[in-house]
Amino acid sequence: MSNELIISATQDGCRIALLKDKTLVEFHNEEEGTKFTVGDIYLGTVKKVVQGLNAAFIDVGYDKDAFLHYLDLGPQFSSLQKFTKLVRAKKINGGKLDKFSPEQDIDKHGKITQQLSKNQLIPVQIVKEPISTKGPRLSCELSLAGRYLVLVPFSNAVSVSKKITSSEERKRLLRLIQSIKPPNFGVIIRTVAENKEVAELDRDLRSMVTTWEEGMTRLVNAQPREKIIGELDKTSSLLRDMLNESFDNIHVDDKKIYEDVKTYIHTIAPDKEKIVKLYNGKAKIFEHYGIERQIKSAFGQTVSLRAGGYLIIEHTEALHVIDVNSGNKSNREENQETTALSVNMEAAKEIARQLRLRDMGGIIVVDFIDMKNPENKKLIFKIMKDEMMDDKAKSTVLPLSKFGLMQITRERVRPQMNIATKEVCPTCNGTGKITAxxxxxxxxxxxxxxxxxxxxxxxxxxxxxxxxxxxxxxxxxxxxxxxxxxxxxxxxxxxxxxxxxxxxxxxxxxxxxxxxxx
CATH class of the missing domain: 3.30.2320 (hypothetical protein PF0899 fold)
Incomplete structure (x- = not known):
């Protein structure tokens, strides 16, 4: 299976397409100056403490105050508060934690009023971007994501991804990280760290520690609402999370972005630097790789399936509804059960792709074509679970109900990707009357x-x-x-x-x- 990343520069940012075997599976539209990205750390001001919700509303510079629940303060919140005061009072130089003595963990069943008060300044991290009418969702359990590791300040715990199943490898990684991590920093070892050498892990760890220290240096004189530590741009974060042996090519049509991508890949994976290529073709890069056509066909309300069926995708404030239809496929199969199974199998694969492509989150209800055979229902459930394995967003898939409905929940951390595929006539602007x-x-x-x-x-x-x-x-x-x-x-x-x-x-x-x- 081939993986290709296509990056097209625009006037105010860039468009990023991830192709698997020439098929579009992820699409991102990144604009310069976009604020409140997941992972960004801001210096927030407590605007309101709501005892009934056991939560607070924090001003981080968005139109609406961001939401912070007590459970998102994190066990080490007292240590974060103490450290913030010491840094801003210039009693601690930089972000080094080796001489810092942590406070006791806060009570997980405590009240928000015990920890926060109005106008208090606290560092907060965006865990959910502003969606619809809601402001950002915040956490005080700060973490910095790297290629192989996640750095967690004020913790000493080292944990390994559950997807690393070899007990020998888990022990090796635990032993390595415990020997190289700085004091008062916890580390989560990501799945991609499996079988990596200590030099690569150490380089990744040092890079994150440097980012933390630079951010804490900014914290000394930071103003309220100011960004202290910024997450990588979408291109770099995609590369960090997805770059692996199966990546074949990264095509870029802009010289500056090409140099930036090449420099970043040289930092995280020098052996993969040669896969970055500057596109100089006459046609637009998205035209050349057939992406523009795929975008137009994939983001409509009706999505066609190759074998003849189609999906109807509807969005509401509360949930997303997907209806599976057989279309002209019903004329080809021997009986109704065979038709239903055939269309549902293809639909399950396309639905998993659509969830990633549109970044649909929350509750998704899929109305599959009715099937009588329980084994066929189990097969559709298995296919859907397998297809969702490659999705970075956390998801839960439930088996088909007796009404043929499948319920899926998918983590929603940013607004859904929505692209208009129905064109308004540029001459009449939708009035229906045009010049000849x-x-x-x-x-x-x-x-x-x-x-x-x-x-x-x-x-x-x-x-x-x-x-x-x-x-x-x-x-x-x-x-x-x-x-x-x-x-x-x-x-x-x-x-x-x-x-x-x-x-x-x-x-x-x-x-x-x-x-x-x-």
């Missing part, structure tokens, strides 16, 4: 004349929908050829399936869009 489409060629030519003759543009590029591209380029004497004879300049054309059918834009030789005056 035959006139679009006249309008384009009018703009070409203005740009070539009056503005004297060099190396003009026209980006447009494939249908328009075909209209202007087909034929012995095409429209483009006619323009060449008329204006004595060649207009380069490129297809762009992300555009609506009558949409177009002009680019200059630097690839920047030329703003047209109406």
């Amino acid at each position: 489409s035959i006139l679009i060629s006249d309008l384009i030519e009018k703009n070409i004349e203005h740009l070539l003759v009056k503005q004297n543009e060099k190396d003009l590029v026209l980006a447009l929908h494939p249908y328009l591209f075909a209209y202007f380029t087909n034929g012995f004497i095409s429209e483009r050829m006619r323009w060449y004879f008329k204006y004595k300049r060649w207009v380069k054309m490129v297809k762009d399936t992300s555009m609506a059918i009558t949409e177009y834009k002009f680019l200059n030789k630097e690839g920047e869009e030329i703003q047209l005056t109406s």
